[in-house]
Amino acid sequence: MRHQAQSLRGLTALLSLLLVMLTTALPAQEAPPSGQDYAELATLLENDATRQQLIDQLRGLQAAANPAPLGLQGEVPASEIAAQSPSGQTAEQVSLARRMAAATGSLAGDMGRQFAALSGLVTGWFASDDSAVEAAATTSVNMKAVTAALLNLAILVVITFVVFWALRMLAGSAFGRLSNWARGGSEKLAILRTTVGVAVAALLDVIVVALAYLAGTFVAPLLTEQLGADATRLALFLNAFLIVELAKAGLRMFFSSQYEGLRMLPVAAEQARYCNRFLAREAGLIGYGMLVLVPVLNFNVSQAVGSGAGTLIMLVALAYAAVVIVRKRQVLREALTERANASYGPLRLSLLLLARIWHWLALAYALLVFAVTVLHPETALPYVALATLETLIYVGVGLLVSVALGQLIGKEIQLSDRLNASMPRLQARVNTYVPTGLKVIRALILILVVVLSLDAWEFYDLAAWYATTAGAQTVSALIDILIILALAALVWVLLASLVEHKFSPREDSTPAEAARGETLLGLFHTTMAITIIIMTTMIVLSEIGIEIGPLIAGAGVLGLAIGFGAQKLVQDVITGIFIQLENAMNTGDFVSVGGNSGTVDRVGIRSVALRDLYGTYHIVPFSSVDAVSNFTREFGNHVGEYGIAYRESIDDAIVQLEAAFEELKEGAHKDNILAPMTVAGVTALADSSVNIRVVIKTTPGNQWAVGRAFNRLVKMYFDKAGIEIPFPHTTLYFGEDRDGKAPAGNIRLADERVVSTQDGNNG
Known part of the structure; x- marks a missing residue:
């Protein structure tokens, strides 16, 4: 008991000494400790047991006065959770729900204590005279000093804001001209003009804020010297003014309500005005309240009152933000939905999801800011x-x-x-x-x-x-890969453009040259694409740290193995190269290869694709091509053979053939005929006809159309001249009986009448 009494007296003396040392700068100071207190403290420190006990008690008081800070997410320290856990578990062993409950309880307890202190102070101010005196004595509030401090601060506030508003009015004309300039000109460069205008306007805004701040710093020393104002309080306001007004200047960059051309976000004027007003109010309330009012209350009234005022300010800001978010949730949802409908892909899905949950995210952010600010206003708010x-x-x-x-x-x-x-x-x-x-x-x-x-x-x-080395290498590799991909795309565009410039058909190109150009374009495009892809892949692999030497060696061995196992494929490629070098076929030609005939759709490295007259698509490997028959190279011939009866004149038939050709030359195919018709003469004396051959030279690929048109005219001219074109026919013989009479023959006519004939009656 004696040791406990000594330790208690020593603790009291030590605390008194510390209070004197810590409160020398305060307006109201405690009386210095007496000499007896120093003697008791010295006696206490001479005893080892009492000295250790005093040290333990001081550490306990220090821990109670400065609790370990909570994490920004409301995490309770491990020691506190372990102390609360009956089993002494660590923070990792205690459940997440219990840690959240502990953090919530700490938040509620802090808010309760702060509001209780604030309520006690306000009640003391408005209570009876005796109670007011007692409250004033308890909180050590010097109302006269507080009033003087507020008056000095008000003078600085008025002067600073008057200068600020005057400068803003003077800069208004410059803002207007910048807005008109940003809105003018071509629409393609609108974003550049807007960016430049907003940057210049922001610079002017910063200059205005800086000049007003300098005016305040000029007035503050005068108030300190003439009226005895506290320079610290004035500096608190000036710092808060600089921070808050710069934040508002940043808001005006995005939500300029008066100058449409200086607004970065594409929103209507009314929406910009509402957003700017709301965010500016929040910034002013939190900034001036937490950076000016709370420190003044902490210094002149008490720490508890300042904490309570800070909690009240954040609670008001939270309530105001919640009301605005809930009220405008549908407006922003419709705007995001409209923007999503104009987009596509992942961006559209992201915007649609954000449109549905944006207000919950905003409310969660506001609650998080409120919680961390109430728990740790000194560190969390900045x-x-x-x-x-x-x-x-x-x-x-x-x-x-x-x-x-x-x-x-x-x-x-x-x-x-x-x-x-x-x-x-x-x-x-x-x-x-x-x-x-x-x-x-x-x-x-x-x-x-x-x-x-x-x-x-x-x-x-x-x-x-x-x-770190890994971080620097990762960033460098990512940048290198992006540059490599961009260069690969640029090389592809340049090479493909050069090939097109070389082989693309021109206005004066012949059909054969145009077909040749299309064929070579496809071949070069395929070859260049494969080459660029392989080289780009190899370089990218080397950038991410993969050794490409073994890959190249392995690819060589694999290629050799494939060469032995896929000789047919190698033969396809080699044969295709020689076919292209010899210009045997091009896209659009009508050819016969590998037992198939048709129009060439595509000529690749190892095969050719044909489309026949029935629309069937054939892919013929070059290794199966023994010969290429091209029907559309330089010119074509229509070779026709026309048979006449033996009793007809050959010369008359040739005259009619030439007459038919003359009409053909004047018709739709006059541009497709390259030379006069050649009459080769009689080619055969057939069983029932005399065959005459003619040859008509045409443009390539048009010999069949010219032949069909000529056949039509030959039939018309032969009919007109009465020249018979033989065709197979049969003569019926009914025979005779012994008396030389023919048997009856029943013939059915088109009108279904039956005529009976007798030899001797109708002959």
Whole structure:
């Protein structure tokens, strides 16, 4: 008991000494300890047992006064959970639900204590005189000093904001001119003008805030010297003014309500005005409240009152945010849904999902900010504010770059007529690859924004990871791979364009030259694509750390094995190369190869594709091609043989054939006939006809059409001249009886009448 009494007296003396040392700067100071307190403290420290006991008690008081901070997600420290657990389990062994319950209980307890202290102070101010005196004595509030401090602070606030508003009015004309300039001009460069205008306007906004801040810093020393104002309180306001107004300037970049041309986000003026007003109010309430009011209350009133005021401020901000989010949830949902309907792919699904759950995410974010701010206002509020600001900057810059790329590139790229004539596939190729590249860039921007945002919220330390060897190598490899892929695409476009420029048919090209060009285009495109893909794959594999030497050696061995096992394939390729070198066939030719005849649809490396007259598609390997019969090379001949009866004149028949050819030359096929008709003469004295052959030279591939038209005219002219074209016929003989009479023959006519004939009656 004696030791406990001594330790208690020593503790009291030590606490009194510490209070004197810590409160020398406060307006109301405690009386210094007496000499007896120092003597008791010295006696206490001489005893080992009492000294250790005093040390333990001091550590307990320190732990009670400064509890271990909770994590930003509300995690309870491991020691506290272990102490609460009857079995002494560690934080990892205790369930997540219990840790959440402990964090929730701590939050509720802190809020309860803060509101109780704030309520006690307010009740003391408005109670009776005796109770008011007692409350004032308890909280050590010097109302006169507080009133003077508030008056000095009010003077600085008024002067600073008057200067700020005056400068804003002077800069209004400049903002208006910038807005008109950004809205003018071509639509294709609208995003560039908007970006430049917003950047200049933001710079002016920052200059205005800085000038107002400098005016406040000029007035603050005067107030300190003339009125005895506390420089610390004035500095608190000026710092808060700089932070809050710069934040509002950042909001005006995205939601400029007065100047439409200086608004980055594509929203209507009314929506921009509402969003700007809401976010500016939240920034002002939280910024000025937590950075000015709470520190002043902590210093002049008490720590409990300041904490209670901070909790009240955050609760009001939370309630206001919740009301606005719930009220506007449908408006933003409809806007996101409309944007999603105009998109496609993963972006459309993401926007539709965000449209349904955005208000829940916003409410969860507001609750998280409120919770961490109430639990740890000194560390959590700067952390949340900085992380939110960085996230907004990343998202804004990413959105700006994405929109700028979309507007600069446009929906379709138009090339000149000269380029389209020499390289007809270039425009289609560019309009295919450029949007694909734009999608890749947008995806990379989205990934980068997510990575940087998570780093801002300290899910990981991106800078520390990049400082490691693995991080630096990974980033370098990713950048190299992107550059390699971009260069591969560029090389493909250039080479393909050069090949097209060389082999594409021109206006003065003959049909044969055009067909040859189409064939070589397909062959070169296939070869270049395979080569570029293989080389790009090898280089990318080497960039990610895979040794390509063994792969190349293995590919050589594999190729040798395939060469022995697939001799037919090698023969196909080699034969196809020689066929192309000899220009034996081209796309569009009518050929006969490998027992199949048809029009050439495609000539590849190892096979040719034919389409016959019935529409059947044949693929013929080159190894099965012994000979190529091309019916559409340089010219074609219609060779016709026309038979006449033996009693007809051959010369008259030739005259009619020439007359039919003269009419043919004046008809629809006059451009397809290359030379006069050649009459080869009589080619055969057949069983029932005399055959006359003629030859008509035509353009390649048109010999069959010319022949069909000539056959029609020959029939018409022979009929007109009465020249018989023999055809097979049969003579019926009924025979005779012994008396020389023919038997009766029944003949059925077209009108179904039956005529009976007798030899002697009808002959």
